[in-house]
Amino acid sequence: MAQQSTIVKDPVIEAGVFTRHATLALSERLNEPEWMKEKRQVAWSIFEEMPMPTTSDEDWRRTDIRSLKWDQLQLSVDSNLSPVSKLAELPEHLRLALDEGLDASGRLALVNGQVVYHELAEGLSEQGVVFTDMASAVHEHPELVQQYFMTECVAPSEGKFPALNGALWQGGAFIYVPKGVEVKGPFQVVVALEGEGAAIFPHTLIIAERFAKVTCIEETVSSDGAGQALNNGIVEIVAGDGAQVRYAEVQRWGENVFNFNTKRAIHHPDSLVVWEMGQLGGRLTKTYIDSILRGNGSSAELNGVYFVGDKQHLDLDTLTHHIGLSTGGDLLLKGAARDSARAVFQGMIKIDPTGQQTNSYLKNENLLLSDHARSDSIPSLEIDANDVRASHGATVSRVDEEYIFYLQSRGISRNTAVRMIVEGFFSSVFDRMSEERVREKLAAAVSARIGD
Amino acid sequence: MTSTLSIKDLRVSVEGQLILKGLDLEVKQGEVHALMGPNGSGKSTLAYSLMGHPKYEVEGGEVWLKGQNILELTPDERARLGLFLAFQYPTVIPGVSLANFLRAAVNAIRGGEVNGNGKAQVGVPIAEFRKMLTEKMELLQMDKSFARRYLNDGFSGGEKKRAEILQMAMLEPEIAILDETDSGLDIDALRIVSEGVNALSGPHMGILVITHYQRILNYIQPDFVHVMINGRIVASGGAELAHELEAQGYDRYLKQVSEVSR
Numbered sequence A: 001m002a003q004q005s006t007i008v009k010d011p012v013i014e015a016g017v018f019t020r021h022a023t024l025a026l027s028e029r030l031n032e033p034e035w036m037k038e039k040r041q042v043a044w045s046i047f048e049e050m051p052m053p054t055t056s057d058e059d060w061r062r063t064d065i066r067s068l069k070w071d072q073l074q075l076s077v078d079s080n081l082s083p084v085s086k087l088a089e090l091p092e093h094l095r096l097a098l099d100e101g102l103d104a105s106g107r108l109a110l111v112n113g114q115v116v117y118h119e120l121a122e123g124l125s126e127q128g129v130v131f132t133d134m135a136s137a138v139h140e141h142p143e144l145v146q147q148y149f150m151t152e153c154v155a156p157s158e159g160k161f162p163a164l165n166g167a168l169w170q171g172g173a174f175i176y177v178p179k180g181v182e183v184k185g186p187f188q189v190v191v192a193l194e195g196e197g198a199a200i201f202p203h204t205l206i207i208a209e210r211f212a213k214v215t216c217i218e219e220t221v222s223s224d225g226a227g228q229a230l231n232n233g234i235v236e237i238v239a240g241d242g243a244q245v246r247y248a249e250v251q252r253w254g255e256n257v258f259n260f261n262t263k264r265a266i267h268h269p270d271s272l273v274v275w276e277m278g279q280l281g282g283r284l285t286k287t288y289i290d291s292i293l294r295g296n297g298s299s300a301e302l303n304g305v306y307f308v309g310d311k312q313h314l315d316l317d318t319l320t321h322h323i324g325l326s327t328g329g330d331l332l333l334k335g336a337a338r339d340s341a342r343a344v345f346q347g348m349i350k351i352d353p354t355g356q357q358t359n360s361y362l363k364n365e366n367l368l369l370s371d372h373a374r375s376d377s378i379p380s381l382e383i384d385a386n387d388v389r390a391s392h393g394a395t396v397s398r399v400d401e402e403y404i405f406y407l408q409s410r411g412i413s414r415n416t417a418v419r420m421i422v423e424g425f426f427s428s429v430f431d432r433m434s435e436e437r438v439r440e441k442l443a444a445a446v447s448a449r450i451g452d
Numbered sequence B: 001m002t003s004t005l006s007i008k009d010l011r012v013s014v015e016g017q018l019i020l021k022g023l024d025l026e027v028k029q030g031e032v033h034a035l036m037g038p039n040g041s042g043k044s045t046l047a048y049s050l051m052g053h054p055k056y057e058v059e060g061g062e063v064w065l066k067g068q069n070i071l072e073l074t075p076d077e078r079a080r081l082g083l084f085l086a087f088q089y090p091t092v093i094p095g096v097s098l099a100n101f102l103r104a105a106v107n108a109i110r111g112g113e114v115n116g117n118g119k120a121q122v123g124v125p126i127a128e129f130r131k132m133l134t135e136k137m138e139l140l141q142m143d144k145s146f147a148r149r150y151l152n153d154g155f156s157g158g159e160k161k162r163a164e165i166l167q168m169a170m171l172e173p174e175i176a177i178l179d180e181t182d183s184g185l186d187i188d189a190l191r192i193v194s195e196g197v198n199a200l201s202g203p204h205m206g207i208l209v210i211t212h213y214q215r216i217l218n219y220i221q222p223d224f225v226h227v228m229i230n231g232r233i234v235a236s237g238g239a240e241l242a243h244e245l246e247a248q249g250y251d252r253y254l255k256q257v258s259e260v261s262r
């Protein structure tokens, strides 16, 4: 294919909202050590040099981001909510997102990148467990952040959005679990976006040492302003030998949020990372979820649902990269689209020559609930080893009229029948979800979206 | 008052082809009718048409039940009026458990649909529902574990048929059509299911048994037997007619029909 020769102006730099000056000011404001300041500057330089993705990039072929108005955004550094010391003092929507009333090992509420609430269950610090926000971690655990922050997991050079996050990150959780420590209850994080034109760049880093076990549940919410808003996030997970990490995400952005994410786990030998997610909100989403199975015997699992309506556009991109010997992948994603929404799923299973005895599965099923909804499912395999088992499947279908008739023949109305069938469609994913609170939340959210 | 399902000159086509060519039949509450006929004669087409399957195009005729021409009603309205069909080939619905499905159905039939979050607003209280389900499953000698399984998913042929009768037992229809419920059942299962049907039947239920074999009629004894050939009922009689068909086949009726049409 011929290279495009015209020089495309960078919309972000043109807009002049996000600048090198802004990144310096952030470092200043957060009183950052030199090394973090340096990381930001490097990331900014990379950002400046990279082109904005367009629909001529293979990954972005089905997702056009030109409707995002960069000049109407602002780097939100303030929250109109002052920090509180008791969960009960948080506004209701944040308390709900944090599952007030249920046991948790810790809770963290971030509004526009600022910490408004933080708690950590007793006894965990004594065991060396760290659960805090990223900015605090820079000061309190500089050696860990320096070692892991955008080093071996996600690099700024990977893309425009990761680079921008590296330069402008604020907020996000930092979790460190030392060798052999098993954190029982989940850490719960809510990331909130508030105000028109707000832009946030959360960066979460989870480090689980050898045989450590931890669960993190993150929920995203936003107050619905009329103007556009931006979330550009990164999640980095490093799973040590035999470690088990569960990371769940309940994505409930409002209808004007443009949502870009790179989420990646690096697997050491025999580690397990389970991704559980529900993608429900957002105007436009482009999220990468990558499992880098470097360590022998490591495995990745993903149980995901999505439900889009109105004019929502959701583009999910998974990579299961088998590098080590005898690694496993098992990804199941089911989604529904209604109104004139569009869902795109691109899933890649990549097996290196070193990845013998890989077992990798990828399944994506889609249900279209209206004539104008659209769904594209593009799974692919790239296999360079000969002793492997890998399979993928993708379907896009409508609610089966035979199912509806069968339920109707038992007295159930058409509307209820459709609801039951759609709920039933998702149930095989919910059945696989281990965190009951996540499952219940997602099931309720899905049910709520089927109706009306 | 006794309800009567009354079919008058029913004509139905499937994919442009006329299958039912003017069919008349009356089934009253409390009566047992058997409908027999060669493969492809239109028995299942009749069953589907009565239930309102969208693929079956009604070209003419009327079907009355409780003062309503049910051809104007949606399938769920027909079911709520007291009509039930045990399917020849029940549909598999992944993700919907038999118990949840039955609860929704029972509530729908008793006048309280299940709302959005799966909780019944009106209808049968959950404890009562569970008790009833356990009772009916015991009657049909079904293992409790079926309640949690997805509807017909991975059920054997015979298990599906049993599950159909379980649904009938839970919904207590006034008129039930059993489309080849006997096929696919082993000898013991046939007895259990038939005895189950008999236990449920009585003056409040009219039954139309569609079958190819006398053996189910040994258990569920018909008051009337009808022979269907080529989209019409060509002969009706008492229980003895089924024995005659078992012995002699449909030859005689097929000849009659071809003579008529010549």
Ligand SMILES: Nc1ncnc2c1ncn2[C@@H]1O[C@H](COP(=O)(O)OP(=O)(O)OP(=O)(O)O)[C@@H](O)[C@H]1O
Pocket (backbone or CB within 6 Å): B014, B015, B019, B037, B038, B039, B040, B041, B042, B043, B044, B045, B046, B055, B088
């Ligand atoms: N959904 C359909 N699509 C196409 N043709 C159909 C459909 N349903 C019925 N037919 C046709 O209508 C005719 C009658 O079929 P029907 O299933 O009613 O017969 P039946 O009497 O129930 O037969 P059997 O004893 O084999 O169950 C057949 O020729 C069949 O092929």
Ligand SMILES: [Mg+2]
Pocket (backbone or CB within 6 Å): B043, B044, B045, B088, B179, B180
């Ligand atoms: Mg048939």
